[in-house]
Amino acid sequence: MKYSTLFGKTTKSAPHDAQSTNARLLTQAGFINQLMAGVYTYLPLGLRVLKKIQDIVRGEMNALGAQEIYMPALHPKDIYDTTGRWDKIDVLFKLEGHGEKEYALGSTHEEVVTPLVQQYIRSYKDLPMAVYQIQDKFRNEPRAKSGLLRGREFSMKDLYSFHTSEEDFLQFYERAKQAYLNVFRRCGLDAMIVEAGGGVFSKFSHEFQVATENGEDLVYRCACGFAQNREIAEVKAGDPCPSCQKGIIEEIKTIEVGNIFPLKTRFTDAFGFKVAGPNNEMMEVVMGCYGIGPSRVMGSIVEVHHDERGMIWPKQTAPFAVQLISLSSKDATLRENIEETCASLEKDLEASGVEVLWDDRDAGAGEKFADADLIGIPLRIVVSEKTLAEESVEWKERSETQSRFVKLADIIEEINEVTFLDRKTKTAHA
C-alpha cells in the first residue's frame, strides 16, 4: 500500500480537545476521526487494527466451539417488557418509529439471543451450545470520555452460552476465561482477572483489567494474582494480601477490556426457555455471557504501548508489519533506482505474507521518520542513496533505538526469522 494514496493523514499538531493519549495519538496519526463525543470513524489505518483485534477474538471464540452469528442492533420494546429491563438499563438508547412504536438500540443482546436460541434448541441433546457476534453496541453514557475507552457507540464481541447444568456452565466458564487471556496476550495486553460484582444477575463475575493511567476503574491487587474491583473490594492499599498472606495490596488504575458473568436462569426463565430432558422432563437452561470490547482494546493498546514519538503496535495488531520508506535523491538515475528497489521490495514482502506500507511521498526524511514513529508500525525499512551504495536497506524496529543495515538480498530471509512481525495467514475468514 502506498502511503501517498492512503486516505487519512497525520497532523503535526495534536487536536486540542483530544486529551487522552489514545485519542490524541490515534487522531494525530490518522487512525480515527471523531464525529461526536464517544463516537468515531475508523479510517483505513484504524480499521485495519480494529479488524485484526476482532479476528483474534474471532479465532479464540471459534476455538472455544462458539459459532458466529449476527443479530440486529435495532430492538423492539416488547422483548424488554418480557425481562423487565426497559427502564432498568439506564444507558439504553430509546427511539420511536411510525405509529409511536418504540425501539431500542442494542446495548447488550440477552433479550435477542435468548428467544432466538429457544426457537432452535428444544432438547438437552443440543446443549451445551454457544453463539457470539461482533457488533457495534450503543450505550447512552452520561459521560463519554478518554477516546476509545468509553464511547457511546463501540465495537463489542458478545458471547452467550447455554447449558443444562451449573456444573457444565462452570466448566465452560473456565474455558472462556482461558480464551480471554489468550485474546489479550495476543493483543499485547497484560490483562489480569479481577473479581467483580455480578450486577443484578448473580453474586460474582470476573473482569479482565489492564493497568493504565487513563483507566476508569480502581483495582486492589497483589503480586500473587489476587485482584478485586473497588466496587466489591474488602481490602485497601497497604493491607496484607488475604489470599497469599505474604504480599501487600496495591491500588492501580485500570481499564476493563472484558467481562464474563453467569446469568444463571435470569433470562431463560423470563422467556420460559426449557428443554426436554432424557426422561422427557423439562430442564432449566443455565446461561452465561461474555463480553470483549475490541475498540476499547484498541484504545488500551495505545495507552500501554507508546512513547513520546507515537504509538508502538504489538505485532498482531499493527496496521501493517513493515513501513517502507524511500528517501529521494537529486540524482535522477539514483532516484529511479530507489523507486524500483522499493517497488520490488514491496512486491516480494507482500508475496511472503508481510503487509507493507510504503511511504512513497515526495517528502523529506525528517517528515517521513516522524510519521513512521507516530504511526508505530513494528519494522521500518529505509531505502536511500546511502543504503543502495551498500546494496542494503536500513532496518529499524520501532521498539528499539538502534538501526542496522541489511543486505537487499538477505531481507526476505531476515524477515522470515524475526518473531516480532505478524504474518498474513490464509485461514482467516474470507
Add this chain to the structure above:
RNA sequence: CGGGCUGUGGCGCAGUGGUAGCGCGCUUCGUUCGGGACGAAGAGGCCGCGGGUUCAAGUCCCGCCAGCCCGACCA
C-alpha cells in the same frame, strides 16, 4: 446530571469596540534531499448558533449548542 475550561481557514493558535491575522497544511514554479528544508506566487472565513446593546460587535450583555477535563453514573 452538577462544576471548570474551550469554541476564529483542514489542524494548532493570536486578535486592545473601528478593513480577519499568524504558524503548519494545501495549490503552482524553482532550488533542496537521512530527523518535520528554502524562495516566490496563490487559494481557502456564517469568528459555534440565536437574540440584545452600540453609529459600529470576533471583542460587551443574555440565552442556547458543542467538545474536553473533574465529579456523580457505569446492565
